Amino acid sequence: MRETPTASVQCFFEDVEVNVSLETPGVTVTRAHVAIFTGLTGEMPASDPDSVPSLLPLSLSSGLGWRVPRPPLAVLAFMGFEWRFLAPVRVGDTIHSRSRTLTKRSMREGGVVIEERKVINQRDETVQEGKLTLLVARRPGA
Amino acid sequence: MLSYGLVGGHPGVFFEDLAVGQEFTSPGRTVTETDIVIFAGLSGDYNVLHTDAEHMKSSLFGERIAHGLLGLSIEHGLASRGEPAAAHGALSGLKWKFKGPIKIGDTIHVRSRIASKKDGPDPRCGLVTVERELVNQLGEVVQEGETEHAVERRR
Numbered sequence: 647m648r649e650t651p652t653a654s655v656q657c658f659f660e661d662v663e664v665n666v667s668l669e670t671p672g673v674t675v676t677r678a679h680v681a682i683f684t685g686l687t688g689e690m691p692a693s694d695p696d697s698v699p700s701l702l703p704l705s706l707s708s709g710l711g712w713r714v715p716r717p718p719l720a721v722l723a724f725m726g727f728e729w730r731f732l733a734p735v736r737v738g739d740t741i742h743s744r745s746r747t748l749t750k751r752s753m754r755e756g757g758v759v760i761e762e763r764k765v766i767n768q769r770d771e772t773v774q775e776g777k778l779t780l781l782v783a784r785r786p787g788a
Numbered sequence: 789m790l791s792y793g794l795v796g797g798h799p800g801v802f803f804e805d806l807a808v809g810q811e812f813t814s815p816g817r818t819v820t821e822t823d824i825v826i827f828a829g830l831s832g833d834y835n836v837l838h839t840d841a842e843h844m845k846s847s848l849f850g851e852r853i854a855h856g857l858l859g860l861s862i863e864h865g866l867a868s869r870g871e872p873a874a875a876h877g878a879l880s881g882l883k884w885k886f887k888g889p890i891k892i893g894d895t896i897h898v899r900s901r902i903a904s905k906k907d908g909p910d911p912r913c914g915l916v917t918v919e920r921e922l923v924n925q926l927g928e929v930v931q932e933g934e935t936e937h938a939v940e941r942r943r
Contacts, residue, residue, distance in 0.1 A: 673832075682830050686858075687865030700879040703856050704867055708833020721835060721847075724856040726885040731878075766904070786869060 656720040658758035658785040664747050670710035672742040675702070675735060687733075696737040701705040703735045703774055706749050720783040722756055723783045729776035733767075748777065756783045801872040802942040803914035806902055814870030814898040817853055817862060821892045827858040839938075853889040859896070859931050862886060863922045867898045880915065881907070884933035890926075895925045903934060913938040 675698055684691045684701045692699075712718050735741060745763040759782050765774040828834050831933050836843045837853055845850050890896060899921045908915040922931040 679830065682826065683861070684865075686830070687851060687861045688817070689865040689868045699864075701861050703859070705833075707833045708855070708857055709834075712832055712834065718835070723835070726883075728881075728883045730881045752924070757829050761860050785926075 655717045655785075659750065659752070659759070660722050660785050661783065662719070662747055662750050662757070662759055664750060665704060665740070667744060668709075668711075668714055668716065670743045670745075671713050672740045673706055673710060674740045674772045675706070675737055677737050680737060698735040698737060698739070700774075701733050703741055704729060707714065707774075710741075710743050711745065713741070719780065720757075721780050722783050724780040725779040725781055727776055727778040728747045729774060730762050732751040733773045733774060734775050735765075735767065739773075741765050741773065750782075751761050753781070756781050758782075798813060800940065803849070803916065803939040804942050806901060806916055806939065808902050808903065808905060809840070810902045812871045812898075812900045813865070814866040814900075816895045816897040817866055818893065818895045819859075819862065820853055821852075823858060823862070824852065824854050824892065827855050827861070831855070831857070833857075833911075849889050849891070851891055853891055856886040856931070859880055859886070859890045862896065863898050863920065863931065865901055866896070867920065868900065871900065876926055879936045880932060880938050884931065886905040886931055888930040890922075890924065892932055894930075896930065898922055908938055910938065913940055915939075 677695060679702060680698055681697075683699055683705070687699070687701070704707050738764065743763055745761050748760045748762050751758045753756060759780045761778045763776060763778060764772045767773050822865050824838050828838055833855055838855050839852065839854055844850065901919045902916060903918045903919045916937045917934050918937065919934050920932065921929045924930050
């Protein structure tokens with residue numbers, strides 16, 4: 647079995663720093679995002695074409711986390727999360743996310759990391775926020 | 789009388805019409821490779837868990853798995869096809885656990901139960917909490933949690 651070529655450029659459990667704030671670049675939410683997302687989920691499109699489905703900004707935030715000057719987190723599994731939808735997102739809004747690790751706990755398989763994440767719009771309003779629990783791999787051979 | 793599977797375009801169901809203990813079952817849906825590819829492209833989450841078939845052969849799962857949030861998003865779409873529209877009003881919050889993988893070819897459906905009703909910050913709406921389970925073709929619960937919805941009150 648080949649080695650995954652990404653293995654050496656990942657952020658492993660040992661590399662995770664608690665309480666360091668990480669800010670992502672932004673993404674402008676378009677009608678194309680909404681159309682692809684509602685087509686994928688099968689939910690009925692809203693009568694207002696500029697309304698953004700609640701779960702779309704959350705989903706976009708998971709990809710934004712890959713666009714920071716840090717190697718991607720070596721996530722083995724997304725275990726669960728709690729989330730609040732504080733304000734609507736509209737087509738044309740530009741969102742980014744700000745996150746920080748609240749706690750990390752070593753486990754046999756890897757480590758559990760609890761991340762706080764906020765999704766913020768162009769007016770610096772927090773539109774969604776919550777806490778995510780991730781199982782993160784240890785550095786191979788560590 | 790509640791209407792099922794009709795979201796929008798029918799007389800609304802209000803906060804008062806929903807009762808604690810009401811249960812709903814959604815239709816099923818087979819998750820495809822295409823679903824995963826589209827979600828990776830849309831979200832930008834290209835984690836090898838979802839995109840590298842060769843790497844995943846040697847993983848715990850043995851193959852690519854769906855993004856957890858793809859499962860939740862499909863769950864949300866399925867639920868909207870199996871419930872009165874109001875039981876599926878604007879999401880105000882959720883608590884969610886990913887318990888097992890969703891693999892390509894798995895067929896999933898949603899079991900939901902109205903767990904509680906309470907007043908919210910907006911007097912025009914009440915808050916309805918729905919317990920939900922996302923179940924695969926083997927009867928295994930792969931995701932579960934509760935969603936909270938702001939549902940308009942009858943005027």
